[in-house]
Amino acid sequence: MHFELLLDAVLGERQIFHIIECPVCGYEEIYYEHQVTxxxxxxxxxNCNFVQKFN
Ligand SMILES: [Zn+2]
Structure with a gap:
């Protein structure tokens, strides 16, 4: 599955909050916030094919 589709499925509507260096691979780890709230x-x-949703 394309990574953006995975993000759509797991996180839904979103925008970038900030980007840090991924602690695992050194590439970009992106934090997302809800567009409205x-x-x-x-x-x-x-790069890690990693997605985490905050509850
Ligand atoms: Zn990574």
């Missing part, structure tokens, strides 16, 4: 919704690294 600005609540932090999750983080992801496309």
């Amino acid at each position: 600005k609540r932090l919704i999750g983080r992801a690294c496309s």
Whole structure:
């Protein structure tokens, strides 16, 4: 599955909150917030194929 589709499925509507260096691979780990509420919704690294949704 394409990574952006995985993000759509897991996180849904989102915008980038900030980007840090991924602690695992050194690539970009992106934190996402909700477009309207600005609540932090999750983080992801496309290089690690990693997505986490915050509850
Ligand atoms: Zn990574």
